[in-house]
Amino acid sequence: MSRHNNSTCANIDLSVEYARGAFKRVYEGTYTKGSRKGESCVSKVFISGSVYEHSYFQHEMDVVEKATEIANKYNDLELIDKRIIINQPEIWRFKFGDRQLNLVEPMIDNFEKFNSNTGWKQDRTAWGQVMQSLAHFSFHCTGGQFTLCDLQGGVYSDGVVLTDPVVMSRNQRFGPTDLGGEGIDSFFSRHVCNEYCREWWTRPARRQATFAARKGTTMIRVQTQTGRSPLSR
Numbered sequence: 455m456s457r458h459n460n461s462t463c464a465n466i467d468l469s470v471e472y473a474r475g476a477f478k479r480v481y482e483g484t485y486t487k488g489s490r491k492g493e494s495c496v497s498k499v500f501i502s503g504s505v506y507e508h509s510y511f512q513h514e515m516d517v518v519e520k521a522t523e524i525a526n527k528y529n530d531l532e533l534i535d536k537r538i539i540i541n542q543p544e545i546w547r548f549k550f551g552d553r554q555l556n557l558v559e560p561m562i563d564n565f566e567k568f569n570s571n572t573g574w575k576q577d578r579t580a581w582g583q584v585m586q587s588l589a590h591f592s593f594h595c596t597g598g599q600f601t602l603c604d605l606q607g608g609v610y611s612d613g614v615v616l617t618d619p620v621v622m623s624r625n626q627r628f629g630p631t632d633l634g635g636e637g638i639d640s641f642f643s644r645h646v647c648n649e650y651c652r653e654w655w656t657r658p659a660r661r662q663a664t665f666a667a668r669k670g671t672t673m674i675r676v677q678t679q680t681g682r683s684p685l686s687r
């Protein structure tokens with residue numbers, strides 16, 4: 455399941471930062487066209503000059519695609535009678551100024567965080583437990599290749615809408631929030647199965663906590679070309 459902009463235009467208020475990440479700023483806006491006209495949206499602007507800028511948009515879109523695929527498989531299990539929906543960002547361009555690219559997606563109400571990419575977790579509530587189960591299932595259903603985590607979003611009457619998830623991969627292909635195989639092992643060293651997990655779901659053989667558990671999203675440096683030696687003749 456996915457939740458889309460269903461719109462082509464919005465007014466973004468750049469005077470107030472709604473939130474700020476290590477390499478992006480988030481602003482609030484209002485759709486001015488389409489079926490969401492009048493509803494709120496968020497705009498994520500990449501902090502200019504960051505070494506990750508060129509790959510940021512592609513990583514975000516790849517993560518959302520993989521997260522949607524995993525959430526759909528989880529929904530198909532019908533472990534719960536509500537749906538897990540992934541908010542779908544689109545790459546839009548500002549009409550004015552330097553016509554900078556940004557990611558636009560619908561605003562989420564009642565925002566809360568259920569786990570992080572290092573295994574911090576909130577599993578006191580039923581939704582908190584379902585989210586830990588979703589993370590466990592993501593490892594199982596991808597043959598141990600991926601872990602969907604950093605699960606956060608809003609609870610609605612018929613399900614939960616997630617935004618900004620992280621997918622960690624064995625070959626660390628999803629950018630600076632993908633902590634790779636060591637991240638997957640760290641995450642599962644802190645995972646405690648609950649009633650929404652199934653005992654036959656696989657988990658990593660290695661249980662080493664390389665990364666400390668933090669509620670915030672942990673990022674690591676991704677190898678770039680700037681560290682390479684110049685060509686010699």
Ligand SMILES: [Zn+2]
Binds near residue numbers: 586645648651
């Ligand atoms: Zn589990």
